[in-house]
Amino acid sequence: MSAPGSPASPAAQAWARLRARPSAMVGLAIVALVVLAAILAPLVSPYDPTLQSYATIRRPPSLAHPFGTDEVGRDILARIIWGARASLAAGLVSVLIAMAAGIPLGLAAGYLGGIVDGVISRATDAMLACPFLILAIALAAFLGPSLGNAMIAIGVTAAPLFVRLTRGQVMAIKTELYVEAARSLGIREWRIAAGQVLPNVVPQLLVQATLTIATAIIAEASLSFLGLGQQPPAPSWGSMLNSAQRFLSNAPWMAVWPGAAIFVTVLSFNLVGDGLRDALDPRAR
């Protein structure tokens, strides 16, 4: 994107359009809040998230424990705040993995065409044919249960989304005049791909990345719910929901908060992603 400061730059225009959308700004504010809570967890968390206390087992929400306590007396608010770290890290890292794998492959497929495109595209089709969560679960199961492996599993599963998007955009862009011009100047192919074609794909990639973070956060929570993500006693929203299910009849608050945290965070990322899409592509509305 162009340098900040030039008022008419496409980025500045897109930002102005994004600011005009209240839903996207609300989403952005909540995302910022969750990120802050995750970073400042040691400062803002009221208790140690792993501190067990037999005096406070399954206490309903109160002044001392606004979200209540869980089956071993841990403060749920503290676990939600610390759990934001696992969810956000998983969302971010797995999307970075997906982009690091997907964008170069998509660029190669779209730009080079021919047999390279054939192989990459069929492999992409094959991965997209496996339902997202089922493939992520299978990968995580074979890699072994840990938060790091869950991120790898989700990242690999999401990579085809970026391959397909990059490939499609590159195919559309590579026949444009300015790419032809660069080619006629004798600039090497990979420099054209990285220097001329890639920057024009950035807006779409940004939208896809934001929406994929939302998907990845749900996927991480699902894997943790199944015991394939963050390992206890470290807090994560998914594993909190898992233990909450066993105490649904006498401690429903244990299920309410982690689910609400996932929902609000995912909704916010989706709001920002939708807002970005409309802001970056005014023709879509």
Added chain:
Amino acid sequence: MLGLLGRRLLQILPTLFFVSILIFGLQQLLPGDPALALAGEDKDPEVLAQIRARYHLDQPVPVQYLLWIRGVLSGDLGQSIRLNVPVADLILQKLPVTLQLAAMAMAIALAIGVTAGIVSAVAKGSWIDYLVSTLSLVGISTPNFWLGIMLIFVFAVQLGWLPASGYVSPFEDPLQSLATTILPAFVLGNAIAGVLMRHTRGAMLAALSSDYVRTARAKGLRASTVILRHAMRNALTPIITLGALEFGTLLSGAVLTEQIFTIPGFGKLIVDAVFNRDYAVVQGVVLVTATSYILLNLLADLGYVWANPRLRT
């Protein structure tokens, strides 16, 4: 139509080949000695030797693949180490349960999503449109398993109207079967309803601004006739393809939903297999879901062409 079928079949062969590589490759991810990992907790040397022989672990990897794919093509998806039954039998036994859930979920999703999409397109820009769009985003953002747990809390724990878990086959007791599947089907349908709504709204908006709808309006036809008979019929064709695409979402959702409602279907099968380190079952489930997804999309493509005579070439 036959030519199209042939062309599409040729196209999906390489994809199926990559699917098989991917699923076979999962095995290579196992840390350490694969025989040890495949045996799970059983460290009996005799069992290990059996596993090495069964998966041809003494052979080079490409040979292992060829032997494995030969088995798959003849219907042998391996043996469940935990239950000691063929994986194919397990899958055949669990599949109908998930298909029942999926069919009910799809019906619910279509009823909610298509209706909401049409209403929202007709009322474009109004508060109804805004409300429906917001609700669809809320639906897409709600984690399936959380919705399931909350519904169990309300309808089973608090109200006591429906059972919290379990499954009854419709052939045994249709009413009881409905009672055990309606909540999970709603949870699954909810995830797709939002997506269907967005697409229906988009397709309806395009149809409503088209020439033939303007002509129909100009003829003085009633608004309801124009919307339901002219615009909707054309707008709904892409929904066929979308329905097939969302089948994957359904199966993904079924994993956690079946786990929460303890429904003995496909999703529960893979989760139990993961817990038991029953890797052959995990591979079998992924293989069957991916293959059926590819075939379903082929059917959807053919259905799309069948519904659009102009595409028949």
